Amino acid sequence: MSQTIRFFLNGQKQEASVRPDMTVLDWLRSTPRLTGTKEGCAEGDCGACSVLIGDPWFAPRQTQGEETHHEGEVHYHAANSCILAMGQIDGRALVTVEGLKGEQLHPVQEAMAENGSSQCGFCTPGIVISLAGLAAGKAGANDDDIHDALAGNLCRCTGYRPIVEAGRKVIRAGGAKIAGPQVAAFAKIEPHATISASGATFHQPASLNVLLQLRKERPEAILLGGGTDLGVALADYHSGWDEVVSLAHVSELRAVRETENHLSFGAAVTWEEVLERVAGFYPSFATLIRRFGSTQIRSMGTIGGNIGTASPIGDGPPALIALGAEVELASLSGHRFLPLEDFFLYYRKTELRPDEVIASVSIPKPGEGQEFRVYKISKRYDQDISTVCAAFSIVREEGQVRSARIAYGGMAATPQRAGQAEQALVGSSFDRKAIDACAAAITAQFKPLTDWRGSADYRLKVAANLAERFWRDVAGETVEVMAL
Ligand SMILES: Cc1cc2nc3c(=O)[nH]c(=O)nc-3n(C[C@H](O)[C@H](O)[C@H](O)COP(=O)(O)OP(=O)(O)OC[C@H]3O[C@@H](n4cnc5c(N)ncnc54)[C@H](O)[C@@H]3O)c2cc1C
Ligand code: FES
Ligand code: FES
The missing domain is CATH 3.30.390.50 (CO dehydrogenase flavoprotein, C-terminal domain)
Structure with a gap:
């Protein structure tokens, strides 16, 4: 058991002995006083608090037929630090707007300045982070990708045209990698199995078996996927999490399995990763997922969390049910498989027993003569x-x-x-x-x-x-x- 959270902060190894349920935003602004990261809505909507999260586990390996684990190069994605708990960055790299700049401005910062892309500047750090995340990851990104990257960043006074133009400029110049630790360096900050500080405990099981054991012993502990639902309550109502079991490192739950006729997603696979896999099979589902929150939300929010939260207005379930999805529930007593529509009982009440977790969701690949469409009607x-x-x-x-x-x-x-x-x-x-x-x-x-x-x-x-x-x-x- 550790009392500290270990991570790379703007490239430097860092240890923090704080409650693992403290938000990353609160920590950044109060402890290292990195106040470039702003607080706007405090519920994942405005993007002012955006940071980059990097880790070597979140780059899906493209293989067919067998389990795919997440490993390879360090992959950076934007996240909302206002709904992100400190425990969630244990073993990862955290980059703030201050960390982008080396001897010179980061190309995104330079392009934003040259284009007059900012007036009051409150939104600017978050926008720079989102564009830097795009520029680091997506070779040949087009305008749709730039719009997607900015969908979670509100700017109320400049207007988006010069911001998009700054993005285009950086992409045209070939993008820009994030300077930071290499994969091997992450061995020094491997995620702790358990972090416990100031009365809060954060478990990070690495296998399904350990997760199920914890679930049996601690049915009251909060199961945490990406925290994009739970984190809102944490930030909004300052509700504490005394005991959490995080699913982010459970290898079985992070796997995507592809067989001849099915695609199966581990429950802790993020929507951004689901999007990548379904786009070729169900373009309409991919269009829906692109409208799911923002890049920040899709990079953290998981398919299992969307089902687990059992919201009547969640976007995943209607599409998955129409596709004939089956959900796998696992406990130490065994695994059971249900049609997804049978999982939801009443308002926010599900089939999940206190000792169970959602392990995976599988959908059939498209068949001969099949037509599938999904439509989301919303105000924006x-x-x-x-x-x-x-x-x-x-x-x-x-x-x-x-x-x-x-x-x-x-x-x-x-x-x-x-x-x-x-x-x-x-x-x-x-x-x-x-x-x-x-x-x-x-x-x-x-x-x-x-x-x-x-x-x-x-x-x-x-x-x-x-x-x-x-x-x-x-x-x-x-x-x-x-x-x-
Ligand atoms: C700004 C914003 C925009 C959003 N936009 C959308 C949207 O467009 N469409 C939409 O549908 N949702 C949206 N959401 C809601 C949320 O992002 C999704 O529901 C997401 O999929 C939740 O996944 P998570 O991993 O973050 O869940 P978490 O917050 O980690 O967990 C949610 C619930 O599921 C439970 N849970 C998680 N994983 C498991 C598991 N494996 N087994 C059992 N229980 C589990 C948790 O205990 C918790 O009760 C949005 C949220 C925010 C903050
Ligand atoms: S403060 Fe608005 S998204 Fe975090
Ligand atoms: S520059 Fe003022 S809100 Fe964007």
């Missing part, structure tokens, strides 16, 4: 929670719908399948009559809530209209609406 295109999310998957054979799976989020207390609507399509030739019956069944099944995101009436209309949109998309009538 980027960085917003769904009002309604609808996913449709049909398989057609000789012009007839052989099977259909339809799932909705935002329409009930849990993500739900639309059984009658599916039946309206099965056996049909996917024509106007069938789609009208499908839309009518959707209207009849759901009794959504009215809240500030949308009235019940609005949700019902949107939900039914999305069936028509699916029909028109499959017929090739509509085009993807991209960011404005």
Whole structure:
């Protein structure tokens, strides 16, 4: 058991003896007094607190057929330090805006200054960090990538055009690597199995077996994926985490498995990594994931956490349910596999037992004659929670719908399948009559809530209209609406 958290801070080995649930933002500003990292919203939305996290484990190895572990070169990604706990950076590299500059300005800083990309400057450090993360990682990034990288950074006074131009300039010049420790250096700061300081304990099991043992012995301890849900409560309500079991280093939960017919994601695989894997199979799912929070959120938030949080408006479940996903629950007593739709019982209540964890989620690869689309309706295109999310998957054979799976989020207390609507399509030739019956069944099944995101009436209309949109998309009538 260790009392200190070890990491590289702007390239230098650092030890911190603080509660592992202290936020990285609070620590940065109060202890080393690196105040370039700002606090805006304190809930992962504005990007003012962005930092880069680097570690040698988070670069997925591209292999087919067998388990893929995360190893290789040091991979940097942006994260929101306001919802990141100090325990989560144990064994990793942390780069703040102060650390980007060496003898000279970092190319992103230089381009921002030359382009007049900043006025009041409050947002600027976070924007520099996000662009530096992009410039370090993605060779040949295009404008969409620049917009994606900036989707989690609010700037209220300059306007984005000169900021995007600064990004373009750095990318055109070939990007810029982050100067920092090499992979071998991380051996000196290997993650501790347990950190305990000032009454808070942070476990970091490295295998599923150790995780399940901990889960059995400490069912009350908080299971922490990427902390993008839990971290908001930590930051907003200053709620402490006395005992945490982090999933970030459990190798089985970090694996992606690809077989001839399936893709299986360990529960601690991040949305950014899921995006990389599904893009070639289900482009519509990839479009949805690109709209999931921001780069900062997708780089930390996991597929297991999105299911575990059991939000009725989570974006993953409708798409996964329509794809026929199966969830694997593991405990020391064994593993059980459920269709994802059976995992959600009532509002925020799930099948998960106190000694279990979500181990993996698997989806079939696309089959012959299959059409899949998922639509997210929200007030903003980027960085917003769904009002309604609808996913449709049909398989057609000789012009007839052989099977259909339809799932909705935002329409009930849990993500739900639309059984009658599916039946309206099965056996049909996917024509106007069938789609009208499908839309009518959707209207009849759901009794959504009215809240500030949308009235019940609005949700019902949107939900039914999305069936028509699916029909028109499959017929090739509509085009993807991209960011404005
Ligand atoms: C600014 C912002 C934007 C967001 N945008 C979106 C969005 O567009 N769409 C969306 O759907 N969500 C969004 N979210 C919510 C969140 O990012 C996702 O739900 C994410 O997938 C959660 O994953 P996590 O690993 O961070 O979960 P955590 O916060 O670590 O955990 C969430 C819950 O799941 C449990 N859990 C985690 N892993 C497991 C496991 N393996 N087994 C059992 N239980 C587990 C935890 O105990 C906890 O109860 C957003 C959040 C923020 C802060
Ligand atoms: S302070 Fe706004 S995202 Fe962290
Ligand atoms: S420069 Fe003022 S908010 Fe961006």
